[in-house]
Amino acid sequence: MxxxxxxxxxxxxxxxxxxxxxxxxxxxxxDSIPTELNDEPVVMEATSPGHPVFAEYMGAHWCGPCHTASANLHSLYGTNGGGGTQSEDFTYISFWESGQTGNPNLSPINRRAHLQGAPGYGGGIPVVVFGDAPQGTYYTSGGQNYDSYYQNGGNTKNAGDYAVSVYQSPNGANMDIEIKATYTGTGSKTVYIYAAVTEETSPETYSGSPNPHPHHVWKKWLLNSGGTGFESVTLTAGSPVTKTWSVPLSTVRAGGGNTALDNFLTVAALLDGDHTSHRNLVSAGDSNMGPKMDIGVSGLTVTNDEGTESYVRGDIVTLEADVKNMGDLDYTSGGSLEFYYKNGAAVTSIDTVSIPTLNAAPGSSYLTGTATLDTSNLPGNVWSTNFGARLIGLNGDRSSSNNVQELGVNHDRTPLAKTPQVIGSNVVERGEYATVLAKGDPNDNVDTIDSMSFEVEVSAAGQDLWDSSIVSGGENVLYRDSPQEGREYIVTPTMSMSAGDYDVRVRTVDSRGQTSDWSVVDDMFELANGRPLIVADPVPTVMCDLSTKVSMEGHVTDPETPLSELLITSTSENFVAWHADTEELEVVFPYDNGCPLGQKGIEIKVDDGGDYTDTGELPYGTLLFNVIENGQPRWAGLPIQVIDEGGSGELLLTQYLSDTDDTGQSVDVSTLSVQIIDNSNPEVIEVELRGNDLGFHAYDDDVNGETVVTLRASDGEQFSDQTITIRINPINDAPRLDMTDIEEFSLKTNRQKVINLNSRLTDVDSPQGTYWVNNPQSTETGSARLVSGDLILDFEEVGTQIVTLSTTDGYATNSYEITVEVFDSVPFYVSKVDDGSGHLYVEMADTYETQTPSASFALTESAPTFTVVTVTWSLCNELSGTCDGIWEYDLDMSRSNTGWTQEMNIPSSFGEGMARSNGMRNMDYIGLSVRAVDNAGQDYKTSETTKWITTEALPAPSEMDDALIEWYVADLLAEIAELEAELAESTNSDDVVSLDARLLELNTKLDVACDDPRADCPSDDLKSSSNDGxxxxxxxxxxxxxxxxxxxxxxxxxxxxxxxxxxxxxxxxxxxxxxxxxxxxxxxxxxxxxxxxxxxxxxxxxxxxxxxxxxxxxxxxxxxxxxxxxxxxxxxxxxxxxxxxxxxxxxxxxxxxxxxxxxxxxxxx
Incomplete structure (x- = not known):
């Protein structure tokens, strides 16, 4: 090569x-994309990073995860914010969508848009951003714990070179605000003061349950003079710059139990640039963070030299109060502690004490001021006087909420006497007594019936010879808490008092010995002449044909005259003589055609020397004698037996029996037999013999009266009868209230319920009109009233309320309780199981990943007739804690018999379109809340959101059922057709690449699905168009x-x-x-x-x-x-x-x- x-x-x-x-x-x-998991809840308190940290929170009332975010920010502020237990270097501001007014108008600085426009924003809320971070670690979403972000520095830059202090103090109807920025570095720096007025605790709450209050809620920006942006300042080391604003107190509302003044919180931060972009945050603070100048008055007391908590005009009272430094800075600016009292709106100064230097160090001395006042010049017509201590002439005090203390002291006024009255009959028999009800009015807020007493005196009518020696009692309070409330006194006439009318006078004495005028009632009661009383029981026994003397002690009585001074006469042939010296009556029942055996009566007349011309005859009565023959069993007189209501008793009869034979010799009484011959009133008292014991008991707890029982003793040859009277001692029973159907029930808030108590009130032993129901007491003050026998209930507080009732006749009282479950709305129940339970059955289909669920729902047969049903569907993710969609609408009630179906195409919460255009994701859930009104106007609502969570991906086609695979193939074909149409129209090469990839993926899935013989797929010819692509x-x-x-x-x-x-x-x-x-x-x-x-x-x-x-x-x-x-x-x-x-x-x-x-x-x- x-x-x-x-x-x-x-x-x-x-x-x-x-x-x-x-x-x-x-x-x-x-770059790896970190996956941030929700922090585990931190039990311990957060550790300060050593410099200020600032966060911005974006949330809404309807967002469930926002509850968590808001609560955790508030918790972190509680430990590390202003007044925190660990440090004071964390603050934040909340941009919160209200359920009443929606999102706030943040113009001209729209921080919501600023946060949503950041690169780190992924849609959804809550969002919490530390140090104006655009993205990354300190740009967070979802409800979570924020301690770690704070502890790791919170994205604050160059914090050691900067500081910001926020001061606010009330000035009339405004709040004056001062923000000081400090720089300690080299050179000079220009910073922008991010500042806003917030409500420390909003009076509004989150929707749903729980529903906490949001905090640090934005209300107003503190802007530059042009109102276009944040104020900018140029800083150099050692030369801090201060900016001031004055804002109406009405900018914020009262909340969290605080007034608007105390709920006013100014939050500030320093940025290295203006608001138009993300900047470095270098420091932050708020008006809760120290140091503070706070002088307050506390410990106001008013003491009376007489040792009472009230005053009588003329008493000397001493006022005492402390002035303490409650802030962080020494106070040297003077001022005074002024003591005063109020008469209506008029304030009268008592004395002033100068305020010395008050150091802020723990354990420093403080001022204790005192003043005295002679109450002689206080108004005599007032029921109480407000005494106060206040700070005047202070300089630099940041909070005026603790500069005044007032204490009301009751005026002990002279009591009033009301007209006394006699309880029961106003005619007093000899030996009896009159019951007088003494009534008065304390005429102040000091005394009650328990601290008042009465002086009661009696005089013969018109003679003004007043005497209290025959008056006793006063310990018992009758008719408590009613207009007839008073004390019971007993007037017991002596035997030497003349018969006739008597006057009574009463006056009230209060706890300080002040007395009212006398209230005199003429001819209040009449002392009657005592008539002799003749009683037959116990019936004595006499023998036939024998003259017998019988003692009249216990048979004849007179309240005014001794028995020996009475004259007893009779026209009966059986009457022999009255022996006054021995107080015996001599009678004889001679033998005449057989001895007149059994009980025999003799009518006698008794002369006590009284004037009986009005009746025309002397008092008279009948004495009974049990005449027996010699040899008959003999009865001694059987004493009257008295038992209480519902009580019982027993009497041994042998101690009242004796027997002789024909010669007059005594015979053992145990040989005698005894039987009951008659019971005159068996409906009241039942009797029975247990051997020789007579047993008896009242028929029930309420009956009264007496019965006469006839007994017969027999020795087998002769018999004799005797009677015994059994009497029920009447015990006063308290009136009873029929509590049927009212012991427990439910009632909606602010809905009145009227219960007629008079129709339910009964008293077995008192006449109508002599018993009543006392004023009711309720655990919610003022929610229960009694008007003309009707109990009117009207509650404002949700929960279990107890109404206590008492019934009385003046002597005995019964108490009752009514338990009322007070609710705002009746719970509305959503059922996922079609078993007839709940109000609305919902079946949710198509809940796999990538599917769009559809709901079929209908009212159950047990549901009331609803006129309005409002459903709220939400789409959230269980893992991220964010909610991306919400949909609320009213159901068409004309379809309440057939039900409704709805595909869950839930609109997005953050713009146009659907929250899930491509179907559900892993751990998404559909939430349902319902509010409804029935045809009776009753409100219903769900107490919690019902959820359908998507936890499974679509199964393989071979594992799908017939219906699911039919849907799956149809969905794939529809999506393929849509993509092919987009490809045909698209001219962008990047779009074509993406669409081709998606089309290839869908065709692959379709091929796999079509391998299943159940799939209804198009032929290969029809599919060629997609393959050509x-x-x-x-x-x-x-x-x-x-x-x-x-x-x-x-x-x-x-x-x-x-x-x-x-x-x-x-x-x-x-x-x-x-x-x-x-x-x-x-x-x-x-x-x-x-x-x-x-x-x-x-x-x-x-x-x-x-x-x-x-x-x-x-x-x-x-x-x-x-x-x-x-x-x-x-x-x-x-x-x-x-x-x-x-x-x-x-x-x-x-x-x-x-x-x-x-x-x-x-x-x-």
Whole structure:
């Protein structure tokens, strides 16, 4: 071989090898795209990087991942922002889309557009950017933890050379703002002051659940004098520059429990350029960051020399308050602590105390000021007086919210007396008493019925001879918390008091001994004459035909006259005499046609000397005697038995029995038998005999009354009867409230419910009108009212509310509780299972990757009749935490019986078009929230978003069911037809390459699908049009391969002609040719024709050799075919096409044959 030929061969080889090395170098030096994973939640507090860090956050109320981003920024600020527990060098600003007003008007500086226009913006929210980064690590998206970004420096540049301080102080209706920029480096620097007014806590909340408040929400820019951009300043070392603004306090709203003044937060940062581009951020701060000048008053107390928490006019009160330095700077600017009191809006100064120097160091001394006031000159008609301490004449104080303290002190006024009344009958029998209800009004906020007492006095009518010695009681409070509230006093007339009318007077005494005027009631009660009382029980036993004296003690009584002074007479033939000295009545029941056995009565009259002309006769009554024959069992009088309501008792009868035989000799009573003959009132008291014991019990807990039980004792020959009275002691029962259907129920907020309690209120032992329901108490103040017996409920707070009711008759009380579940909206339930549960059943189909899901949904039979149903579909990604689409609309309720279907073509949230034009991606999910109103006007809404998550790629056609493969083939054919139409119209070569690659991929997928016998595919004739599109590529590929073969031939020629150098001609291995790779053949249409061309065809191609370096330089297939021992796996292969690795290819195949694939595309006409 000539030297020229060998040189040419060597040059071609060097050119070929250089192409390979340059391609490999380009591939190896590609910038890797880091994959950022969501940070794990950090439990510990963030560590300061040692300089300020500033972030900008973009989010919206409807965005679920924005909740996380906002909460984590707020948490980081809590530990490392203004007033933070770790440091004060982090702040941020929020550009937040409100549910009420939408996105804020950021003109003339639209930072949202600035953030969205950055190279790092990938669509979607939330976005958090540190240090105005355009892209990269500090340009973040998705909800995550931001501690690591802060700890790693937060993209702040040259922070050691700059500082910014923000001061704000209220000035009337405005907030004066001062921002100072400082530079400590060399030379001079011009910086721009990025500054804005924000709401530290927005009063609005995120939608959904949970729904936290956003923070640091932008409200207004602080601009240059022209209002066109940020203020710029030129800094030199040691010469800070200060800029000032004055902004209306109304710029921000109250929020987070703070007033607008305390919710006013100014945020500032220093940039090395204006706002029109991304700049370096060199420092940042806000008005919460120190040092601060803050002087405040605290610890106000008002003490009374009398030791009470209220005052009576004339008392001396002492006011005391502390003035402390609550900031970070020493205070030396003077001013005073002023004590005062208010009468309405008028403020009267009491005294002032000068404020000394107050140091900021911990443990420094502070001012404790005092003042005294004689309350004699305070108004007498007020119920309370507001005393206060305030700071006046301060200079430089940053916050006025803690400069005033006020404390209300109640005025202890003279009480009032109300008209007393008698409870029960106003006619008092002898030996009885009158119950007087003394009532009063404290006439202030100091005393209550518990701290008030009453003086009660009695006088004979019209005589003004007042006496309190017969008055007792006052311990019991009756009718508490009602208009009739008062204390119970007992008036017990003495036996020496004359019968007739009596006057009563009452006055109120409060806790300080102040007394009201007397309230006098004339003829309040009448003291009646005591009538003698005649009682038959216990019935004494007398023997037939024998005169017997029976003691009348317990049978005849008079409240005013001793028994021995009474005169007892009778017209009965059985009456013998009244023996007053022994208090015995003598009777006889003579033998007449047989002895009159059994109980016999004698009517007697009793004269106590009283005037009974009004009735025309003396008091009278009947005495009973148990007449027995000698030898009969004898009964002693059985005492009256008294039991409580619901109670029981037992009486041993043998102790009241005796017996004799015919000769009068005693007989053992255990031989007697006893039986019950009659029970006069079995509905009230039940009786039974247990041997010789009489048992009895009340029928139930509510019955009252008495019964007379007739008993018979028998000795087998004779018997005798006796009666016993059993009486129920009435116990007052508290009124009862029927709680049926009202113990627990649900109620919507701000919807009134009325319950008629009068119809549910009963009292078994009190007449109608003498019992009532007290004012209700509720866990939500003011939500329960009682009006004319109706309980009116109206709640504003969501949750479980307890309403407490009490019923009383003045003596006994019952308490009840009503549990109300207060809700804003009734939960709306979405069911994924068609089992009749929930309100709306939703079936979501086509949820594989690349598919567009479709939903079929219908109301369940258990759903109420809805008049409005609003559905909100969202499209988000579970992994990234971003939401890209939202779609809200009202359903056509005329189709509520048939249901609805909807394809999930959800509009994008960031412009025109769909959120997913190419179908679902891995871990995408469709979210559904529902709001509805039924025909009763009741609101419903879902408490959480129902999700359908895409987790699976489309299966292989052989694994698809019939319906899915039918859809799959139809979708491929439709997309192929669309691409062919675009190819026919496209004139851009880059577009043609991309479209060809996509078309080739789709045809490959269609071929695989059509191999399934179930697939409904077009015939080969119909498919030829798409295959023709690739014919042009085959020619280019043939040319490329021929070029490669030429290079290989040249190499072979060079080696054969250089045997003296030791080179051995490689052996041809036909099995290593690419056309034997069946997989690759199937991917790009076959290589047999490319690699089995006749050798003679190479010569005509030599004319196109100049084009070979452009087309064939990056080809790596030829060296692999010629020299199999070379390290094949090392090259990374050509760059992947825009659509990624073609379907069905492996990376190994792409390394060998990828360049041929690209060349065919690039040479497509």
């Amino acid at each position: 000539s030297t020229v030929t060998r040189s040419l061969s060597l040059g071609l080889v060097l050119l070929f090898v250089g192409s390979l090395l340059s391609g490999a170098a380009l591939e190896l030096n590609k 690739t014919s042009g590529l085959n020619t280019n590929v043939i040319l490329i391969v021929i070029g490669v073969l030429i290079v290989a031939a040249l190499l072979g020629l060079m080696f054969m002609r250089s045997r003296q150098d030791g080179f051995v001609e490689p052996k041809w291995n036909e099995a290593s040719l690419p056309f034997h790779d069946a997989v690759a053949n199937s991917m790009y249409g076959g290589t047999q024709e490319l690699f089995q061309q006749p050798v003679a065809a190479v010569a005509p191609v030599a004319a196109v050799a100049p084009a070979a370096p452009v087309v064939a330089a990056p080809v790596v297939a030829a060296p692999v075919a010629v020299a199999p021992p070379a390290p094949i796996a090392a090259p990374a292969g050509p760059p992947l096409p825009p659509g990624g690795l073609p379907a069905g290819w492996t990376m190994e195949q792409w390394t060998y044959y990828g360049q041929q694939y690209l060349d065919r595309l690039n040479n497509q006409p």
